[in-house]
Amino acid sequence: MIKTDKKTMNEDSTVSCYDRHAKDYDLYQSAVVPGYQEMLDLVAEACRRYLPEEAKIIDLGCGTGNASLAILGKIPSARIFLIDGSGRMVKVAAKKISCAHPEAILGRRVADLARSDWDHGIEGEGLVGEGYDAVVSTLVLEHLPFDRYQEAIAKCYRRLKPGGWLLAAEGYAEEGSDMQEWFFEEMEERRKAVDPELSDFVARLRDEKETHYYCRKAEKEEWWRQAGFLQVNMLWQYLCIGLMAGRKPLCEAKTRQIVKQAAHLI
Numbered sequence: 001m002i003k004t005d006k007k008t009m010n011e012d013s014t015v016s017c018y019d020r021h022a023k024d025y026d027l028y029q030s031a032v033v034p035g036y037q038e039m040l041d042l043v044a045e046a047c048r049r050y051l052p053e054e055a056k057i058i059d060l061g062c063g064t065g066n067a068s069l070a071i072l073g074k075i076p077s078a079r080i081f082l083i084d085g086s087g088r089m090v091k092v093a094a095k096k097i098s099c100a101h102p103e104a105i106l107g108r109r110v111a112d113l114a115r116s117d118w119d120h121g122i123e124g125e126g127l128v129g130e131g132y133d134a135v136v137s138t139l140v141l142e143h144l145p146f147d148r149y150q151e152a153i154a155k156c157y158r159r160l161k162p163g164g165w166l167l168a169a170e171g172y173a174e175e176g177s178d179m180q181e182w183f184f185e186e187m188e189e190r191r192k193a194v195d196p197e198l199s200d201f202v203a204r205l206r207d208e209k210e211t212h213y214y215c216r217k218a219e220k221e222e223w224w225r226q227a228g229f230l231q232v233n234m235l236w237q238y239l240c241i242g243l244m245a246g247r248k249p250l251c252e253a254k255t256r257q258i259v260k261q262a263a264h265l266i
Protein backbone atom coordinates (compact mmCIF):
# COMPACT_ATOMS: atom_id res chain seq x y z
CA MET A 1 0.00 0.00 0.00
CA ILE A 2 1.49 3.37 -1.00
CA LYS A 3 0.38 6.51 0.77
CA THR A 4 1.50 9.82 -0.71
CA ASP A 5 1.08 12.47 1.91
CA LYS A 6 2.87 15.53 0.57
CA LYS A 7 2.69 17.49 3.79
CA THR A 8 1.27 16.95 7.25
CA MET A 9 -1.87 19.04 7.04
CA ASN A 10 -4.99 19.50 9.01
CA GLU A 11 -7.91 17.42 7.81
CA ASP A 12 -9.61 19.95 5.61
CA SER A 13 -6.56 21.36 3.83
CA THR A 14 -7.41 19.67 0.51
CA VAL A 15 -10.89 21.16 0.57
CA SER A 16 -9.58 24.60 1.53
CA CYS A 17 -7.20 24.42 -1.43
CA TYR A 18 -10.11 23.88 -3.84
CA ASP A 19 -12.19 26.48 -2.09
CA ARG A 20 -9.42 29.02 -2.70
CA HIS A 21 -9.17 28.43 -6.44
CA ALA A 22 -12.79 27.60 -7.27
CA LYS A 23 -12.96 30.49 -9.78
CA ASP A 24 -9.84 29.39 -11.67
CA TYR A 25 -10.43 25.65 -11.39
CA ASP A 26 -11.96 25.02 -14.83
CA LEU A 27 -9.31 26.89 -16.74
CA TYR A 28 -6.43 25.18 -14.93
CA GLN A 29 -7.98 21.73 -14.85
CA SER A 30 -8.86 21.53 -18.53
CA ALA A 31 -5.54 22.97 -19.70
CA VAL A 32 -3.21 21.15 -17.33
CA VAL A 33 -4.61 17.78 -16.21
CA PRO A 34 -3.89 15.09 -18.82
CA GLY A 35 -6.93 13.09 -19.92
CA TYR A 36 -9.37 15.24 -17.91
CA GLN A 37 -11.92 15.77 -20.70
CA GLU A 38 -11.58 12.16 -21.89
CA MET A 39 -12.32 10.97 -18.35
CA LEU A 40 -15.46 13.15 -18.15
CA ASP A 41 -16.60 11.92 -21.57
CA LEU A 42 -16.18 8.29 -20.49
CA VAL A 43 -18.08 8.86 -17.23
CA ALA A 44 -20.92 10.40 -19.24
CA GLU A 45 -20.83 7.57 -21.78
CA ALA A 46 -20.99 4.98 -18.99
CA CYS A 47 -24.02 6.77 -17.51
CA ARG A 48 -25.72 6.77 -20.92
CA ARG A 49 -25.06 3.06 -21.25
CA TYR A 50 -25.96 1.89 -17.74
CA LEU A 51 -28.60 4.28 -16.40
CA PRO A 52 -32.23 5.01 -17.18
CA GLU A 53 -33.09 8.30 -18.91
CA GLU A 54 -34.54 9.77 -15.74
CA ALA A 55 -31.62 8.62 -13.63
CA LYS A 56 -31.04 10.09 -10.19
CA ILE A 57 -27.35 10.57 -9.54
CA ILE A 58 -25.09 11.80 -6.74
CA ASP A 59 -22.07 13.76 -7.94
CA LEU A 60 -19.74 13.07 -5.02
CA GLY A 61 -17.08 15.78 -4.80
CA CYS A 62 -18.80 17.63 -7.63
CA GLY A 63 -16.19 20.41 -7.83
CA THR A 64 -17.44 22.93 -10.39
CA GLY A 65 -19.91 20.43 -11.82
CA ASN A 66 -18.00 19.25 -14.90
CA ALA A 67 -18.89 15.57 -14.52
CA SER A 68 -22.55 16.46 -13.98
CA LEU A 69 -22.57 18.66 -17.08
CA ALA A 70 -20.96 15.95 -19.20
CA ILE A 71 -23.58 13.46 -17.96
CA LEU A 72 -26.46 15.86 -18.63
CA GLY A 73 -25.07 16.33 -22.14
CA LYS A 74 -25.73 12.60 -22.74
CA ILE A 75 -28.84 12.10 -20.58
CA PRO A 76 -30.58 15.47 -20.26
CA SER A 77 -33.46 14.11 -18.13
CA ALA A 78 -31.11 12.93 -15.38
CA ARG A 79 -31.30 14.68 -12.03
CA ILE A 80 -28.28 15.24 -9.86
CA PHE A 81 -27.52 15.79 -6.19
CA LEU A 82 -24.31 17.81 -5.73
CA ILE A 83 -21.98 17.24 -2.79
CA ASP A 84 -18.58 18.77 -2.11
CA GLY A 85 -16.59 19.94 0.90
CA SER A 86 -16.02 23.34 -0.67
CA GLY A 87 -18.94 25.76 -0.52
CA ARG A 88 -17.48 27.82 -3.38
CA MET A 89 -17.09 24.79 -5.65
CA VAL A 90 -20.71 23.76 -5.02
CA LYS A 91 -21.86 27.31 -5.74
CA VAL A 92 -20.00 27.44 -9.07
CA ALA A 93 -21.35 23.97 -9.98
CA ALA A 94 -24.95 24.90 -9.14
CA LYS A 95 -24.73 28.09 -11.21
CA LYS A 96 -23.27 26.36 -14.28
CA ILE A 97 -25.72 23.46 -14.15
CA SER A 98 -28.83 25.51 -13.51
CA CYS A 99 -27.99 27.80 -16.46
CA ALA A 100 -27.71 24.88 -18.89
CA HIS A 101 -30.25 22.47 -17.30
CA PRO A 102 -32.66 24.40 -15.05
CA GLU A 103 -34.48 21.30 -13.77
CA ALA A 104 -31.48 19.07 -13.20
CA ILE A 105 -30.40 19.81 -9.63
CA LEU A 106 -32.09 17.56 -7.08
CA GLY A 107 -30.29 19.20 -4.21
CA ARG A 108 -26.87 20.24 -2.99
CA ARG A 109 -24.85 19.87 0.16
CA VAL A 110 -21.53 21.08 1.48
CA ALA A 111 -20.10 18.18 3.46
CA ASP A 112 -16.83 16.54 4.39
CA LEU A 113 -16.67 13.04 2.91
CA ALA A 114 -14.24 12.02 5.63
CA ARG A 115 -17.03 12.41 8.19
CA SER A 116 -19.71 9.82 8.73
CA ASP A 117 -22.61 12.27 8.32
CA TRP A 118 -21.92 13.49 4.78
CA ASP A 119 -25.03 11.81 3.41
CA HIS A 120 -27.48 13.32 5.89
CA GLY A 121 -30.38 14.95 4.12
CA ILE A 122 -29.45 13.82 0.62
CA GLU A 123 -32.71 12.04 -0.11
CA GLY A 124 -33.73 14.94 -2.33
CA GLU A 125 -37.17 15.65 -3.63
CA GLY A 126 -39.25 12.48 -4.08
CA LEU A 127 -36.36 10.20 -3.18
CA VAL A 128 -37.03 9.19 0.41
CA GLY A 129 -36.37 5.47 0.73
CA GLU A 130 -35.89 5.08 -3.01
CA GLY A 131 -32.16 5.40 -3.56
CA TYR A 132 -30.00 6.62 -6.43
CA ASP A 133 -29.25 5.05 -9.80
CA ALA A 134 -25.59 6.03 -9.58
CA VAL A 135 -22.93 7.70 -7.53
CA VAL A 136 -20.37 9.39 -9.74
CA SER A 137 -17.11 10.68 -8.31
CA THR A 138 -14.25 12.10 -10.35
CA LEU A 139 -10.79 12.76 -8.87
CA VAL A 140 -12.09 12.98 -5.30
CA LEU A 141 -11.88 9.68 -3.42
CA GLU A 142 -8.08 9.60 -3.63
CA HIS A 143 -8.18 12.45 -1.06
CA LEU A 144 -9.67 10.20 1.62
CA PRO A 145 -7.55 8.21 4.08
CA PHE A 146 -8.08 4.51 3.42
CA ASP A 147 -10.38 3.85 6.39
CA ARG A 148 -12.58 6.81 5.37
CA TYR A 149 -12.48 5.64 1.78
CA GLN A 150 -13.87 2.27 2.76
CA GLU A 151 -16.59 3.90 4.88
CA ALA A 152 -17.48 6.24 2.01
CA ILE A 153 -17.91 3.47 -0.55
CA ALA A 154 -19.97 1.43 1.92
CA LYS A 155 -22.21 4.47 2.31
CA CYS A 156 -22.44 4.88 -1.49
CA TYR A 157 -23.53 1.24 -1.68
CA ARG A 158 -26.33 1.88 0.82
CA ARG A 159 -27.46 4.99 -1.06
CA LEU A 160 -27.83 3.10 -4.35
CA LYS A 161 -30.89 1.30 -5.66
CA PRO A 162 -30.37 -2.41 -6.34
CA GLY A 163 -28.66 -2.52 -9.74
CA GLY A 164 -27.26 1.01 -9.22
CA TRP A 165 -23.69 1.93 -10.18
CA LEU A 166 -20.67 3.47 -8.50
CA LEU A 167 -18.42 5.15 -11.07
CA ALA A 168 -15.24 6.63 -9.66
CA ALA A 169 -12.19 8.10 -11.36
CA GLU A 170 -9.12 8.26 -9.15
CA GLY A 171 -5.37 8.30 -9.15
CA TYR A 172 -3.56 5.02 -8.48
CA ALA A 173 0.00 4.03 -7.72
CA GLU A 174 1.39 0.72 -8.90
CA GLU A 175 4.63 -0.42 -7.34
CA GLY A 176 7.51 -0.45 -9.82
CA SER A 177 5.66 1.74 -12.33
CA ASP A 178 6.62 5.23 -13.52
CA MET A 179 3.02 6.15 -14.46
CA GLN A 180 2.70 8.81 -11.78
CA GLU A 181 6.04 10.38 -12.62
CA TRP A 182 5.11 10.44 -16.30
CA PHE A 183 1.69 11.94 -15.50
CA PHE A 184 3.15 14.74 -13.35
CA GLU A 185 5.82 15.48 -15.97
CA GLU A 186 3.02 15.89 -18.51
CA MET A 187 1.25 18.28 -16.16
CA GLU A 188 4.38 20.38 -15.80
CA GLU A 189 4.70 20.56 -19.58
CA ARG A 190 1.05 21.60 -19.99
CA ARG A 191 1.38 24.29 -17.33
CA LYS A 192 3.55 26.25 -19.75
CA ALA A 193 0.47 26.93 -21.90
CA VAL A 194 -1.36 28.66 -19.02
CA ASP A 195 -0.91 32.24 -17.80
CA PRO A 196 2.14 31.89 -15.47
CA GLU A 197 0.59 33.86 -12.62
CA LEU A 198 -2.49 31.66 -12.52
CA SER A 199 -0.54 28.49 -13.19
CA ASP A 200 1.97 29.17 -10.39
CA PHE A 201 -0.75 30.18 -7.95
CA VAL A 202 -2.78 26.98 -8.47
CA ALA A 203 0.24 24.66 -8.69
CA ARG A 204 1.74 26.07 -5.47
CA LEU A 205 -1.56 25.89 -3.65
CA ARG A 206 -2.10 22.26 -4.66
CA ASP A 207 1.46 21.34 -3.83
CA GLU A 208 1.23 22.83 -0.35
CA LYS A 209 -2.31 21.90 0.63
CA GLU A 210 -3.48 18.80 -1.21
CA THR A 211 -3.17 15.37 0.35
CA HIS A 212 -3.48 12.22 -1.73
CA TYR A 213 -3.78 8.65 -0.58
CA TYR A 214 -2.74 6.42 -3.43
CA CYS A 215 -2.68 2.65 -3.60
CA ARG A 216 -2.84 -0.10 -6.19
CA LYS A 217 -5.99 -0.63 -8.28
CA ALA A 218 -6.22 -4.20 -7.02
CA GLU A 219 -6.50 -3.00 -3.41
CA LYS A 220 -9.37 -0.62 -4.15
CA GLU A 221 -11.10 -3.24 -6.32
CA GLU A 222 -10.98 -5.56 -3.34
CA TRP A 223 -12.50 -2.91 -1.05
CA TRP A 224 -15.31 -2.34 -3.56
CA ARG A 225 -16.05 -6.07 -3.60
CA GLN A 226 -16.00 -6.21 0.19
CA ALA A 227 -18.54 -3.36 0.22
CA GLY A 228 -20.82 -5.59 -1.88
CA PHE A 229 -20.21 -4.31 -5.42
CA LEU A 230 -20.21 -6.73 -8.35
CA GLN A 231 -18.94 -6.26 -11.93
CA VAL A 232 -16.01 -4.26 -10.55
CA ASN A 233 -13.95 -3.23 -13.56
CA MET A 234 -11.72 -0.51 -14.93
CA LEU A 235 -13.54 1.25 -17.78
CA TRP A 236 -10.73 3.60 -18.71
CA GLN A 237 -7.19 4.50 -17.74
CA TYR A 238 -4.79 7.29 -18.64
CA LEU A 239 -1.40 6.62 -17.05
CA CYS A 240 -2.14 6.72 -13.28
CA ILE A 241 -5.78 7.91 -13.52
CA GLY A 242 -8.41 5.19 -13.81
CA LEU A 243 -12.20 5.09 -14.00
CA MET A 244 -13.62 2.15 -12.08
CA ALA A 245 -17.22 0.90 -12.18
CA GLY A 246 -19.05 -1.39 -9.78
CA ARG A 247 -22.68 -2.44 -9.52
CA LYS A 248 -24.91 -3.08 -6.55
CA PRO A 249 -26.49 -6.49 -7.13
CA LEU A 250 -30.04 -6.58 -8.42
CA CYS A 251 -30.86 -9.68 -6.42
CA GLU A 252 -31.27 -7.69 -3.20
CA ALA A 253 -34.47 -6.33 -4.75
CA LYS A 254 -35.56 -9.78 -5.89
CA THR A 255 -34.90 -11.18 -2.42
CA ARG A 256 -36.92 -8.37 -0.84
CA GLN A 257 -39.72 -8.91 -3.39
CA ILE A 258 -39.87 -12.65 -2.67
CA VAL A 259 -39.92 -11.98 1.08
CA LYS A 260 -42.73 -9.43 0.58
CA GLN A 261 -44.73 -11.82 -1.61
CA ALA A 262 -44.24 -14.64 0.89
CA ALA A 263 -45.37 -12.38 3.72
CA HIS A 264 -48.46 -11.51 1.68
CA LEU A 265 -49.34 -15.20 1.22
CA ILE A 266 -49.11 -16.04 4.92
Ligand SMILES: C[S@@+](CC[C@H](N)C(=O)[O-])C[C@H]1O[C@@H](n2cnc3c(N)ncnc32)[C@H](O)[C@@H]1O
Pocket residue numbers: 014015018019029060061062063064065066067083084085086089111112113114137138139140143144
Ligand atom coordinates in the same frame (compact mmCIF):
# COMPACT_ATOMS: atom_id res chain seq x y z
C1 LIG B 1 -9.81 17.49 -8.31
S1 LIG B 1 -11.31 18.18 -7.72
C2 LIG B 1 -12.49 17.22 -8.68
C3 LIG B 1 -13.78 17.96 -8.88
C4 LIG B 1 -14.73 17.37 -9.91
N1 LIG B 1 -15.23 16.08 -9.49
C5 LIG B 1 -14.08 17.28 -11.25
O1 LIG B 1 -13.92 16.17 -11.78
O2 LIG B 1 -13.72 18.32 -11.80
C6 LIG B 1 -11.46 17.47 -6.10
C7 LIG B 1 -12.73 17.89 -5.37
O3 LIG B 1 -12.90 17.06 -4.22
C8 LIG B 1 -13.32 17.86 -3.14
N2 LIG B 1 -12.89 17.19 -1.90
C9 LIG B 1 -11.67 16.75 -1.58
N3 LIG B 1 -11.67 16.17 -0.36
C10 LIG B 1 -12.94 16.24 0.09
C11 LIG B 1 -13.58 15.83 1.28
N4 LIG B 1 -12.93 15.23 2.28
N5 LIG B 1 -14.91 16.07 1.41
C12 LIG B 1 -15.60 16.69 0.43
N6 LIG B 1 -15.04 17.10 -0.73
C13 LIG B 1 -13.73 16.89 -0.89
C14 LIG B 1 -12.64 19.20 -3.35
O4 LIG B 1 -13.28 20.25 -2.66
C15 LIG B 1 -12.71 19.33 -4.87
O5 LIG B 1 -13.87 20.00 -5.28
